[in-house]
Amino acid sequence: xxxEENINDLGMEDPDNEVIDSEPESEExxxxxxxxxxxxxxxxxxxxxxxxxDISWPENVGWIHKLSVDIDREQEVDVxxxxxxxxxxxxxxxxxxxxxxxxxxxxxxxxxxPSDYYAEMVKSDTHMxxxxxxxxxxxxxxxESEERRKARENKKIAKEVQAxxxxxxxxxxxxxxxSVKKWRKNRQHSGFAGGDKDGDLDFAFEDGKAFxxxxxxxxxxxxxxxxxxxxxxxxxxxxxxxxxKNRKNREFRNSKFGYGGRKGPNKQNTSETTSDIRGFNGNFxxxxxxx
Amino acid sequence: MGKKRKHSETAAVTEVNKEDxxxxxxxxxxLGWKDKIExxxxxxxxxxxxxxxxxLVTCSRRISFRYRHLMLNVVSLLPHCKKDNKVESKDxxxxxxxxxxxxxxCSSCLFFECRKGRDLYLWMAKCPNGPSVKFLVNAxxxxxxxKLTGNHLKGSRPILTFSTNFDKDPHWKLLKEMIMQIFGSxxxxxxxxxxxxxxxxxxxxxDHVWFRNYQISCPHTGTQKIDRSDLEKMTLVEVGPRFCLNxxxxxxxxxxxxxxxxxxxxxxxxxxxxxxxxxKAGKYAKKIKAKTRRKMHELENPLQVDELAHMWNE
Numbered sequence: 001x002x003x004e005e006n007i008n009d010l011g012m013e014d015p016d017n018e019v020i021d022s023e024p025e026s027e028e029x030x031x032x033x034x035x036x037x038x039x040x041x042x043x044x045x046x047x048x049x050x051x052x053x054d055i056s057w058p059e060n061v062g063w064i065h066k067l068s069v070d071i072d073r074e075q076e077v078d079v080x081x082x083x084x085x086x087x088x089x090x091x092x093x094x095x096x097x098x099x100x101x102x103x104x105x106x107x108x109x110x111x112x113x114p115s116d117y118y119a120e121m122v123k124s125d126t127h128m129x130x131x132x133x134x135x136x137x138x139x140x141x142x143x144e145s146e147e148r149r150k151a152r153e154n155k156k157i158a159k160e161v162q163a164x165x166x167x168x169x170x171x172x173x174x175x176x177x178x179s180v181k182k183w184r185k186n187r188q189h190s191g192f193a194g195g196d197k198d199g200d201l202d203f204a205f206e207d208g209k210a211f212x213x214x215x216x217x218x219x220x221x222x223x224x225x226x227x228x229x230x231x232x233x234x235x236x237x238x239x240x241x242x243x244x245k246n247r248k249n250r251e252f253r254n255s256k257f258g259y260g261g262r263k264g265p266n267k268q269n270t271s272e273t274t275s276d277i278r279g280f281n282g283n284f285x286x287x288x289x290x291x
Numbered sequence: 292m293g294k295k296r297k298h299s300e301t302a303a304v305t306e307v308n309k310e311d312x313x314x315x316x317x318x319x320x321x322l323g324w325k326d327k328i329e330x331x332x333x334x335x336x337x338x339x340x341x342x343x344x345x346x347l348v349t350c351s352r353r354i355s356f357r358y359r360h361l362m363l364n365v366v367s368l369l370p371h372c373k374k375d376n377k378v379e380s381k382d383x384x385x386x387x388x389x390x391x392x393x394x395x396x397c398s399s400c401l402f403f404e405c406r407k408g409r410d411l412y413l414w415m416a417k418c419p420n421g422p423s424v425k426f427l428v429n430a431x432x433x434x435x436x437x438k439l440t441g442n443h444l445k446g447s448r449p450i451l452t453f454s455t456n457f458d459k460d461p462h463w464k465l466l467k468e469m470i471m472q473i474f475g476s477x478x479x480x481x482x483x484x485x486x487x488x489x490x491x492x493x494x495x496x497x498d499h500v501w502f503r504n505y506q507i508s509c510p511h512t513g514t515q516k517i518d519r520s521d522l523e524k525m526t527l528v529e530v531g532p533r534f535c536l537n538x539x540x541x542x543x544x545x546x547x548x549x550x551x552x553x554x555x556x557x558x559x560x561x562x563x564x565x566x567x568x569x570x571k572a573g574k575y576a577k578k579i580k581a582k583t584r585r586k587m588h589e590l591e592n593p594l595q596v597d598e599l600a601h602m603w604n605e
Contacts, residue, residue, distance in 0.1 A: 041555035047543060048461040048551050051422040056468055061340045065478055067487075068451040068471050070458070079497040093492045093505045093527050096452030101509075101517060104487065112511045113444065113486040122367050122445040122530065123434060134437045 063103065069096040224270060342477035346372040347392050347418075350403040352379045358411045360433040362403045364532040367434075368504070369474065370446040370482035373397060385546030392418045392545075399473050400545075403428075410560045413536065415469055416545045422465060423545050426536040427560070429499075434531035441506035441528035443489040448476040449504075450487055454494035462541055462552040463495065470500075489530060498556060500536040505529050 057065070077088045104111040121128075254260070346369055350362050354377070366374045373395055378387060384404075392400050399421070402414040411431070416423030432439065451474065457467040470493055476483050492503040505527040511517055541552040 041553040042550045043462070043553070044549075044551045045461045047549070048422075048465050048541065051543060051551065052461070052465045052468055055417050055421050055472070057342075057472075058340060065340065065342050065475075066451075066471060067448060067475055068453060070455050071452050072455045073494065077496055079499075085496065085501075088496075089492050089494060089501065089503045090505070090527060092452055092454060092494060093490050093503065094525070096450060096492070097490055097507050097525065097527070098522050100450045100487070100490075101522065105516065108515075110485060110515045111487045112509060112515055112517070113488050117486070119484055120445045121442050123442045127435070128442060131437050131440050135440065 071095050345397040347397040347400045348372045349375045352377045354405040364434045423542045425539045430535040432533040439529050439531035441530035443506045444484045446482045447484040450490040456495045
């Protein structure tokens with residue numbers, strides 16, 4: 001027992017240089033081949049063949065005892081390429097099974113396990129449950145990611161469709177307004193002759209939607225109206241209860257001291273006054289500058 | 292039960308009857324199989340051969356968990372094996388093991404030896420005076436891994452496949468014979484089960500022997516007949532375990548004896564580790580050298596004194 005260890009070490013001293021030259025990878029699990037074979041390796045072919053003869057079974061033993069099939073591998077397989085290596089093993093096994101099954105069938109031996117044959121398996125049921133759980137979890141993960149991806153795509157598409165629709169609507173609106181303007185202009189040009197120039201009007205309403213007053217009962221507030229709306233008009237004069245005492249009081253005070261002014265920074269610009277910059281041009285000295 | 296019967300002259304008498312009846316009886320699962328046993332018995336008795344292989348499977352002490360599981364997987368794969376306690380021996384391992392094998396009445400032995408808790412060596416030996424092989428085991432995946440999803444009957448006889456490069460060299464031929472005898476279950480073994488639903492693959496790639504175990508899943512109708520289309524639809528699922536054997540030496544005797552073959556490409560894992568360490572040590576030595584070199588350089592070329600160096604000292 002000790003001998004072979006010593007022989008091993010001695011045998012490997014010589015090709016030490018080769019070992020360093022061959023740049024072994026430093027993984028513990030992978031082993032490394034020497035760059036060139038060690039010169040001192042023993043290969044006693046005759047001895048090997050003798051021993052083979054010693055241990056072999058007799059020649060005419062039936063195949064059923066050996067159950068071994070030799071498969072030829074067509075092409076060389078690179079050890080480091082995992083996928084092709086495993087594929088090579090798989091094809092070897094598949095070919096072997098096919099040949100063996102044909103042999104079994106010709107011998108008339110049962111070889112297919114019936115579905116009702118229950119016996120102890122090499123892996124326990126609990127272990128197979130775990131395997132099943134893992135496979136299902138993987139499948140679920142894949143499906144979920146697929147769904148998420150599809151949902152994302154759909155959202156994107158929906159958004160695009162929505163954007164399209166909005167654009168369509170805006171375009172429609174613009175076209176309608178344009179057509180009305182054109183109609184008005186045409187009417188102006190042709191001196192308000194009635195009846196002839198209704199073509200444009202008709203054209204604009206081809207889609208069947210007549211100009212309907214909106215069906216709301218309350219009249220909307222005109223844009224230029226700066227009174228208080230509903231609160232200002234009717235609400236101020238109706239009941240003379242609690243808040244109305246305050247109203248009378250307020251009016252008395254107003255007449256005495258003057259109107260205090262509307263509360264808060266309400267909007268004051270109208271469409272005319274926004275572009276009215278008369279007050280700002282050149283009169284910077286006259287106004288109180290904000291520090 | 293005819294299974295334990297020694298092949299004797301009585302078999303010859305019954306064979307005539309059985310041949311007639313076997314053809315008529317319908318093939319039901321267990322009964323049909325029993326008939327087939329009788330039929331095969333007669334072919335045995337003609338040849339007079341019976342596979343009485345028994346394998347002793349042991350390991351050394353301080354074996355790590357992964358390799359222990361591998362050993363247990365191998366035990367479950369071989370119905371004709373006997374598992375024994377851990378063998379503790381500093382030296383004279385060969386003698387101890389030989390005695391143990393004789394004691395248990397086995398004809399071969401698989402000994403898993405784990406060194407330094409990291410390297411697994413597998414000894415495969417035919418016991419009374421047969422040859423023995425020492426392998427280094429790599430790339431171990433046990434059956435417990437959840438990625439290996441197949442399952443098969445415990446004790447069913449495996450189909451063995453070898454790649455044809457086992458016939459190229461005498462040492463591979465010897466290995467093939469040994470593997471076939473050790474890993475093939477004997478026919479009509481007590482613990483063996485009928486039907487063949489798994490297959491072992493041994494192939495040589497890059498001077499290593501790779502082992503795979505696949506479950507055969509073949510859609511069939513229930514009768515023992517398959518046709519071309521069924522064969523095409525057959526799939527294999529890997530059951531495990533997986534390992535890769537690197538032959539180191541072949542000896543003429545059991546666990547010792549004259550060396551018949553040495554693998555010229557083998558580098559022991561110890562040497563690999565030593566080499567790594569040497570390379571790393573080289574890095575540190577270089578660093579030290581660079582430091583001393585720098586120091587010498589500084590001593591030889593002293594810097595000019597800088598007038599403004601102490602300006603801000605207070």
